[in-house]
Amino acid sequence: MHIAVVNGPNLNLLGVREPGRYGTASLGDIEAAVRARASGLGVDISWLQSNHEGELIEAIQALRGNADGALINAAAFTHTSLAIRDAALAAEVPFVELHLTNIWAREEERGRSLLADLAVGVVAGFGAQSYILALEGLVGWLRRSAGAAKSVEV
Ligand code: DQA
Numbered sequence: 001m002h003i004a005v006v007n008g009p010n011l012n013l014l015g016v017r018e019p020g021r022y023g024t025a026s027l028g029d030i031e032a033a034v035r036a037r038a039s040g041l042g043v044d045i046s047w048l049q050s051n052h053e054g055e056l057i058e059a060i061q062a063l064r065g066n067a068d069g070a071l072i073n074a075a076a077f078t079h080t081s082l083a084i085r086d087a088a089l090a091a092e093v094p095f096v097e098l099h100l101t102n103i104w105a106r107e108e109e110r111g112r113s114l115l116a117d118l119a120v121g122v123v124a125g126f127g128a129q130s131y132i133l134a135l136e137g138l139v140g141w142l143r144r145s146a147g148a149a150k151s152v153e154v
Helices: 028-040 053-061 077-081 082-091 129-153
Strands: 003-009 045-051 069-073 093-097 121-124
Touching: 003 028, 003 053, 003 129, 028 093, 028 129, 053 082, 069 129, 093 129, 121 129
Parallel strands: 003 045, 003 069, 069 093, 093 121
Antiparallel strands: none
16 A cells, blocks of 8 residues: 655745744654555555645645545645646545644644545644554555445355
């Protein structure tokens, strides 16, 4: 099973950026923790961070046929980018939307997600652990879906 992790703008600054809000772990630390948990779950991970909307769109388009599922922290583009929403619609790959912070406990604009209704589920508010919870949730969901598909075949 292959899971792609897609990280949006400013997440490259984790650890330095507003540590009181986002924590002191760097994105590299989070990637290492996700890879360790993924290896325990027996899944492969690819990892991308970009500050550019077009690159994120291309990465999400490329999920189709290349990933079984995705974890997406689109950061501020979550709240603004119809183009990223359209890419997720086109990709037709199950994904979990995730955030380090509880976006509904912040400014009103952040409470609107253009991805949430397309996602299998949303994890927000657990800091770096949101990535691990999202991974566990998605892998469980994908395995249950595969099991359900098999029982229909039989
Ligand atoms: C974020 C929340 C967004 O509102 C914000 O723009 C980010 C990070 C989070 O992980 O909490 O950059 O996605």
